[in-house]
Each structure stands twice: as structure tokens, then as C-alpha cells.
Amino acid sequence: MANLHSTLLGISSPNPFWLASAPPTDKKINVLRAFEAGWGGVVWKTLGDQVKNVSSRYAAINYGNQRVMGLNNIELISDRPLDINLKEIREVMKEFPDRAMVVSLMANTNRESWHDLVKRVQDNGCHGLELNFGCPHGMTERGMGAAVGQDPAIAKMVVEWVMEVAEVPVLTKLTPNVHSVVPIAKATLEAGTNGFALINTIQSLMGVDLDTFLPYPDVGGHTAFGGYCGPAVKPIALKMLTSLGMDKATANTPISGIGGVTTWRDAVEFMLLGAGNVQVCTAVMKYGFRIINDLCSGMSNWMDEKGFTSTSEFVGLSIPKVTDWEELDLNFHIVANINQDKCIHCGLCYIACEDASHQAISLEKGNPYNTYSIKEEECVGCNLCKLVCPVSECITMLEQRKGAEHLNWKEFQRLGLPLNEH
Amino acid sequence: MPLESQRLAPEEYKRNFADLHPPFELLDTAFIEANRCLYCYDAPCTKSCPTSIDVPQFIKQISTGNIKGSAETIFSANIMGGGCAKVCPVEKLCEGACVYNLLHEEPIAIAKLQRFSTEQAIKEKWKIFERKPSNGKRVAIVGAGPAGLACAHALSLEGVDVTIFEKEAKGGGLMTYGVAAYKVTPEFCEDEVDWILSVGGITIQYNTEIGTTKTLQDLQRDYDAVFVGIGVGVARHLGIPGEELDGVVDAIKFIYDIRTKDYSEIPVGDRVAVIGMGMTAIDAATQSKRLGAKEVVMVYRRDEHEKSCTDAELEIAKLDGCSFVWLAAPKEILGEHGKATALVCNIVRLSDEADASGKRAILPTGETMTIEADMIIRAAGQIPFEEFVQGAHIQNNGGRISTSGLQTTNLKGVFAGGDCVNGGKEVVDAVQHGKDAAKGILEYLSSNK
Numbered sequence A: 001m002a003n004l005h006s007t008l009l010g011i012s013s014p015n016p017f018w019l020a021s022a023p024p025t026d027k028k029i030n031v032l033r034a035f036e037a038g039w040g041g042v043v044w045k046t047l048g049d050q051v052k053n054v055s056s057r058y059a060a061i062n063y064g065n066q067r068v069m070g071l072n073n074i075e076l077i078s079d080r081p082l083d084i085n086l087k088e089i090r091e092v093m094k095e096f097p098d099r100a101m102v103v104s105l106m107a108n109t110n111r112e113s114w115h116d117l118v119k120r121v122q123d124n125g126c127h128g129l130e131l132n133f134g135c136p137h138g139m140t141e142r143g144m145g146a147a148v149g150q151d152p153a154i155a156k157m158v159v160e161w162v163m164e165v166a167e168v169p170v171l172t173k174l175t176p177n178v179h180s181v182v183p184i185a186k187a188t189l190e191a192g193t194n195g196f197a198l199i200n201t202i203q204s205l206m207g208v209d210l211d212t213f214l215p216y217p218d219v220g221g222h223t224a225f226g227g228y229c230g231p232a233v234k235p236i237a238l239k240m241l242t243s244l245g246m247d248k249a250t251a252n253t254p255i256s257g258i259g260g261v262t263t264w265r266d267a268v269e270f271m272l273l274g275a276g277n278v279q280v281c282t283a284v285m286k287y288g289f290r291i292i293n294d295l296c297s298g299m300s301n302w303m304d305e306k307g308f309t310s311t312s313e314f315v316g317l318s319i320p321k322v323t324d325w326e327e328l329d330l331n332f333h334i335v336a337n338i339n340q341d342k343c344i345h346c347g348l349c350y351i352a353c354e355d356a357s358h359q360a361i362s363l364e365k366g367n368p369y370n371t372y373s374i375k376e377e378e379c380v381g382c383n384l385c386k387l388v389c390p391v392s393e394c395i396t397m398l399e400q401r402k403g404a405e406h407l408n409w410k411e412f413q414r415l416g417l418p419l420n421e422h
Numbered sequence B: 001m002p003l004e005s006q007r008l009a010p011e012e013y014k015r016n017f018a019d020l021h022p023p024f025e026l027l028d029t030a031f032i033e034a035n036r037c038l039y040c041y042d043a044p045c046t047k048s049c050p051t052s053i054d055v056p057q058f059i060k061q062i063s064t065g066n067i068k069g070s071a072e073t074i075f076s077a078n079i080m081g082g083g084c085a086k087v088c089p090v091e092k093l094c095e096g097a098c099v100y101n102l103l104h105e106e107p108i109a110i111a112k113l114q115r116f117s118t119e120q121a122i123k124e125k126w127k128i129f130e131r132k133p134s135n136g137k138r139v140a141i142v143g144a145g146p147a148g149l150a151c152a153h154a155l156s157l158e159g160v161d162v163t164i165f166e167k168e169a170k171g172g173g174l175m176t177y178g179v180a181a182y183k184v185t186p187e188f189c190e191d192e193v194d195w196i197l198s199v200g201g202i203t204i205q206y207n208t209e210i211g212t213t214k215t216l217q218d219l220q221r222d223y224d225a226v227f228v229g230i231g232v233g234v235a236r237h238l239g240i241p242g243e244e245l246d247g248v249v250d251a252i253k254f255i256y257d258i259r260t261k262d263y264s265e266i267p268v269g270d271r272v273a274v275i276g277m278g279m280t281a282i283d284a285a286t287q288s289k290r291l292g293a294k295e296v297v298m299v300y301r302r303d304e305h306e307k308s309c310t311d312a313e314l315e316i317a318k319l320d321g322c323s324f325v326w327l328a329a330p331k332e333i334l335g336e337h338g339k340a341t342a343l344v345c346n347i348v349r350l351s352d353e354a355d356a357s358g359k360r361a362i363l364p365t366g367e368t369m370t371i372e373a374d375m376i377i378r379a380a381g382q383i384p385f386e387e388f389v390q391g392a393h394i395q396n397n398g399g400r401i402s403t404s405g406l407q408t409t410n411l412k413g414v415f416a417g418g419d420c421v422n423g424g425k426e427v428v429d430a431v432q433h434g435k436d437a438a439k440g441i442l443e444y445l446s447s448n449k
């Protein structure tokens, strides 16, 4: 069995799975049960000036019966007294000294408030701090959360304040509600942050009740924009994560990856794209702490299969595979191939290719089963048919290069090569 | 002793004749199943439905919560889509063709989903169809079975005024008087007929048999066109000694009683032998058992591979505890004091080679067997209404009406469809004939202005 032990910013945990700062980490009885279940660490629910939450706080996407494909919330930071939180943090750390205890913070945007909060929390005891620059609702209107994280200058200033007094490692949690996370990351790095956590939730409006015309979640007749998370946001999180790994300035800064992690596969993907560990919120809110078992067992089996003995060995391995579009090889060409023995004649590949523009699949009428085959000369190799086919490995993409050499767009233009004729 | 009725307690009858395939109780469960459907293109299920219901579309509509649209999709192709959802032998139709079978997975529960939408539409009387204003054309239909009703509905939508003549007191044909009681209730059948009639423009004259006081010729004279959808009649005689004995009954008559009387009034034997292995035979056997017969034996002169019922139907009979004697050809019925006591059969075998019709010849072995039975049900096919057909001079084949394109007969302006043409298939086939005939009639009416 591969060893899942993980270290991020010198903070050690028995596995790379932390619970993200959110309801599952907002009190002792939760965190104790999480640690009993086997979670490697937690980022305690964001502390700051105590707030008051509304009732009716969540809404979710039910996509083709996959409930909570995406989750939205309009919750604020911890609504429990700071003292109680601090006391409980101490007690948990005592019971589980081997687990990572990071505390998420959000103070009013002035030096004194941040100094106060940082000192109180670190004096109380923790392995690290996470700065919540991400919360996209409620706190923003008070000049905190994403309001800080969307402006490089403010973000830099706040991190500077924090670093003036911080004695434990500091992770800056980035908001995805920006065109690119790189400028904020760079600014906070200059200010001295030790690492990043990303992403926080994405601004969203979940939908509207068609009978009452009320958008979700209905808070007594009105709603507010909320933060979106869960499986639906994973690709966006991965892109933002990778963009930090691709930028020279931020490439070597440790990152805790967040956003839609639900299975060990998701976690491995985050880590291959540069996350040192991952944090999980929605998946636990849906299924409970027990999912940690498969997260660990799946990752460990995968590591054994691939010959990795430590999680640090595969962090970032996939980043070099991402490049600018301009660099892609125009001589690389693939065509779809249908395995007729596996085909169940659903016609989904056909109609997708037909109506999505390429008309590269032929239909031979049969009763009741039609036969579908690829017109290789028409196939552009877009992958769509393979993506829609309900049978795995039924459609495969075969490589049929257009030329031996790597040919990027610049070269293509320089050589004056012809564009499509029809 | 005559055959006994009142064998069971009321609650036992109720349990035995409860819905064979219960519906989805919740939108949630229908939604789960609907989302399993792949939404195939040029879908094999649709191609395997005789009325070509756009299955992926109606299922998709359930998944989007557009139940009304879903019902409309179904009913536009098959106005008896509600009843068909309960009685179709789907394993050899839509569900049998579902692509999931090719993955060795359970096919989509198409009929159950179809029932989900249609049952609501019928129950809540959704307004789905609007007929065109009356165009003054009048069409007469003989028989208010599935074929006649489907034809009437399609014609009425186009503004034709339709009069149906029906010899029974209720509409629905064998849906009301034939199909097993655990598939459809009499109340459902009535609701379904009302639902079809709710479009307007259709009147039914019940208890009116054509061929007696009023003839087909009268209808030809009084109406712009006529559709004949009279179905088929009683069960075929076996032509063996002893058929006149008490206790020898016609499956169709037996089932008719089940569908029209209280279950406790239906006499049934202790030991019942059912002759035949089609759908009617299965229904007679299973319902005998459910009425309280102690033993039910189904006797067939071919083997299990050549049965005409589906595997699913045979399974129902097996689960009901019926037993089966294959390769036994009825030879004689024995009796005492005018009452049947046993069925004697020749034990036969099948030739290795199939004949021109694709069936293997039945060869005697010289041996016989005797099956004790106090009730013997004849269910080896039904006889067409030959007298009616001959009397009206409709071209036919042993009483089965011959038709060509769009259900036209040899008589000008006379169309025919359903069991009386195909010799006895399913409700869904009769509906399609009715639809086709309506098309033919509309063409005929517009070319004869």
C-alpha cells in the first residue's frame, strides 16, 4: 500500500485530504467525527466578527437525476462566538495531534483587525492560517471576502498586514470571480503568502421556481447571488490551478486544490495539475465524512499501480502537457472508429456528428437496428461521437497523422499551407 | 356436480386480480427511469412499436417535467396509448428492441413510463386534441373496438362526423371484454373510451349489431364511407368427440364472463385443461387459477419453442402454478353423465424439417395420454365472422377480410382493419389499422367531393 502521508507548507497530515473551510468544519463535534473517519486535516470554518446567517441557504442543480451536481450557498463566515471556536480548536488538536489544523480567517479590512485576529488564533494554537479572500456574497458587501480577493492591490496590502505578525504558514484562498487568478496570486506572493488555496465558490444564481417566479434559494420572497461549488465547478478550478503552475512567478508556490473534488480520481487530477493536497466541501456535505475511505483507498491503489510511493512524486506532472493553442500540432490527426461488436445502435454518435456539423457518420437503415460507420475522409477527429457514445471503448480515435513533423499555427502560416476547401 | 363458483373470499379475488404491473407511484421514480433512457436517434423501440410512438421523445418529456407534452406525443401516435401501456406484449415490441438489451441490461420500462403520462391525462381529462370544425362528411364504423375507436378519433380530428355501431353495451372491444382482468379494469376501459370520445364528433350506438336489422349495405347507402372493425368471434372448435359435454367451454365466452360479471359468479373446474398456447390460452389458464381452480394444465400440440405467446406471458402462467403438457394433440373428451371428466391426447412429435409456412409438421407417435379434467377450455384460435363478411360480399380469405393499401376492401368506400383483417393480433396492431384506414378514408372522401 502506497503511503499517503502528505506535507504542505511543512504542515503534515496522514493523507492529502483536508476538509475545506465550510459547515463540515464549523464545530468540534463535526471535526472530531471527521478525524475519526480518517480525514487528514481541516481548514476550520472562517473566523472573524461573528455574523448572523439567513435560513434557507442552499440551492442545487439536479442534472438528470444527479442531485447536487452543483451547490450554491448564501452562508457567511462562522456564526458562532469566536471564543467557543477557539476553545474547540484547542480541544480537537489535543485529541488528534497528527491531523492538520488550519484556521480560515476574515477580518475587517484594516491592519489592526487583521493583526488582532491572526494573533488570537495562532496564540490559541493551529498549524497554519488560510486567508478567506473568496467568499463571493454577503461579506463582499462589507468590503471583505471576494472584495479583497478581486483587487490585487488590496489583497497585497492585507497579506502584508498578516505576514507582519504571522508565525505559522499562511495560505491565501483565491476567489475564482476574476478573469484570471494569476495577478492576485502574484500580488499576494509579493506580500509574502506562503501558499495558495483555490478555488472558493463562483458567483451564481441557481435558477427560478417556475410556479412562484422566485429564484432559488427562496429566503422569504427574495434571494441573493450565492457561491457555486461541487462537481460542476471542477473544470474551472482545474484551469485556475493550472494557470498558477504555468506562470513562472507562481509555479513553485505550494497550492491546496479545491473545487468539486468528489472522488479520488478528482483528487489525483488536481494533484497532477499542481495541487499539493486537496480540500473537499460539497462531496462531504452531500455524502458525509465516510467518503474518506474510498478517497484514500482509490488514490493508494492508483499509486501502487503507477509505482508512486509518495504523493509528492506526482504533483504537477501534467502541467507541462498544457500549452498555448498556438503551439498545438496541426499535423496531428485522428479519426473515429466504431467497434461494430460493441455498438448498440443508439444512433447518438450519428446525430451528434450530423447536426454538430461534420456529417462524417453514415447510417445504413436496419430494422430495428441501423448500422453506423465512420466516413474517414469526412471525420475531423473532434471526439464528439466518442464523448456521446454510451458504451466505453466502442468508439476509439485512431491516429492518422497528416505529416511527420510537428506543425504549429505559425509554421502553418509561414509555409502558406492551404485551409479547408469545404 | 356442475362447475363451482364462489370458490374464494372477496379479498382473495381482489388480490388475484390486482394490477399485474403496478404503476410508478411518484414522479421521482418515473424521473429516474426516464433519465436512464439514452434518447436514441431513429430509435429501435419506436421502430418496433406498430403505432410508431416516438418513445425517446415522450420519455425525454417526462424527464423535463412536461408530462402533458409526453401524453400528447403518445396519444398522437396511439390514441389507446393508455390501454396499450397496460396490455402490450412489450417484450416482443418496444422493450424487446431497446438498446439496453444489447448491453444485457434491463430495457427501459417504456410501458410503465407510458402509463405514467397517459394515466394522468385520462384521469384528469387533459385537453390534448381539438377537432377541426365539422366538414359535413359522415362515416359509419362497425365495431367500437381498438380499430374502430382509433379510426373514429383520427377521422373526427379532421372534422368528419362519425357514428359507431356496436353490438355490445360498452365500447373497447376485446380491451373491455377479452384482455385479462389483471391487466385492465372495467373502469379503466370505460375511462379510456370516454377519453377517446371526449374529442367530440363521435357517437356510438350501443347494442346495435350490423348484419341483422341494419346491414352493411344500409351503411354504405347512408354514409360517405364505412370502416369495418368487427374483430374475430368465438374460439375455434376442436372437431373432436365429446366437445358437446358439459364443462367444455369457449375461452372467449369464459373470459367475457370474467370481464362482465363479479368474479365470485364465475364457475370454474377443480381440474382445468386449457387447449392452446396463445395469449388467449394463457389468459384463460391464469384466470382459471386465480378464480380458484385447484389445478390448471395447458395442453399444446407443439413444443415450447413454437408457442405463440411470449416468454413473459408463459412466465405469468408458470408463476400462477399452471402446468404444461407439450406435444399433445387433443383426440377426444371423455365424460360421465353428460359431464366432461378427461381429455385424451395423442402424443406427437415434430418433424425435423420445417414446412413451407416455417412450421414443423406434427407427427403421431401412436401413443396417447389421458388428462383428468372437469373443465376443458378451448383456446386454439378464434373464428372470423365469416357469415357477416360473406353476406356483405367483402372479399375475404376464410372470413378474414382482404385489404390492400390503407385498409381498402374490394367494396367502394368500405375499409376494414384490426383483428377481422389480421386474424387476431394485438390491440396496438388494431389501432394502427384504424389510423391507416382513417387516412385512406380521408383520401377517399376528398377525391369523391
Ligand SMILES: Cc1cc2nc3c(=O)[nH]c(=O)nc-3n(C[C@H](O)[C@H](O)[C@H](O)COP(=O)(O)OP(=O)(O)OC[C@H]3O[C@@H](n4cnc5c(N)ncnc54)[C@H](O)[C@@H]3O)c2cc1C
Residues within 6 Å of the ligand: B087, B088, B089, B142, B143, B144, B145, B146, B147, B148, B165, B166, B167, B168, B171, B172, B173, B174, B175, B178, B179, B180, B183, B208, B209, B210, B211, B229, B230, B231, B232, B252, B255, B279, B280, B283, B385, B388, B417, B418, B419, B420, B424, B425, B426, B427, B428, B430
Ligand atoms: C383473451 C384475449 C386476450 C387478449 N390479450 C391481449 C393483450 O394482453 N394485449 C393485446 O395487445 N391484445 C390482446 N388481445 C387481442 C386484442 O384484444 C385484439 O387484438 C384487439 O382488441 C382487436 O381490436 P379490434 O378493434 O380489431 O377488434 P375487437 O376488439 O374484437 O373489437 C371489435 C368490436 O366490434 C364489435 N362487433 C363485432 N361484430 C359486430 C357487428 N356485427 N355489429 C356491431 N358490432 C360488432 C364487437 O362487439 C367489438 O366491440 C387479447 C385477445 C383476447 C381474445
Ligand SMILES: Cc1cc2nc3c(=O)[nH]c(=O)nc-3n(C[C@H](O)[C@H](O)[C@H](O)COP(=O)(O)O)c2cc1C
Residues within 6 Å of the ligand: A020, A021, A022, A023, A045, A046, A071, A072, A073, A075, A076, A077, A078, A104, A132, A134, A135, A173, A199, A200, A201, A228, A229, A230, A231, A233, A258, A259, A260, A261, A279, A280, A281, A282, A283
Ligand atoms: C455552505 C458553504 C459554506 C462555505 N463557507 C466558507 C467559508 O466560510 N470560508 C471559506 O473559505 N470557504 C467557504 N466555502 C467554500 C468551500 O470551502 C470551498 O472552497 C468550495 O465549496 C469549493 O469546494 P467544493 O466544490 O468541494 O465544495 C463554503 C462553501 C459552502 C458550500
Ligand code: SF4
Residues within 6 Å of the ligand: A335, A336, A352, A353, A358, A359, A360, A361, A374, A378, A379, A380, A381, A382, A383, A384, A385, A386
Ligand atoms: S470525431 Fe467528430 S467528425 Fe469524426 S465522426 Fe466523430 S463526431 Fe464526426
Ligand code: SF4
Residues within 6 Å of the ligand: A338, A342, A343, A344, A345, A346, A347, A348, A349, A350, A372, A385, A388, A389, A390, A391, A394, A395
Ligand atoms: S453512439 Fe456508440 S453505441 Fe451508439 S450507435 Fe454510435 S457507436 Fe453505436
Ligand code: SF4
Residues within 6 Å of the ligand: A346, B036, B037, B038, B039, B040, B043, B044, B045, B046, B055, B056, B059, B097, B098, B099, B100, B108, B110
Ligand atoms: S431504445 Fe431504449 S434507450 Fe433507446 S430511446 Fe428507446 S427506450 Fe430509450
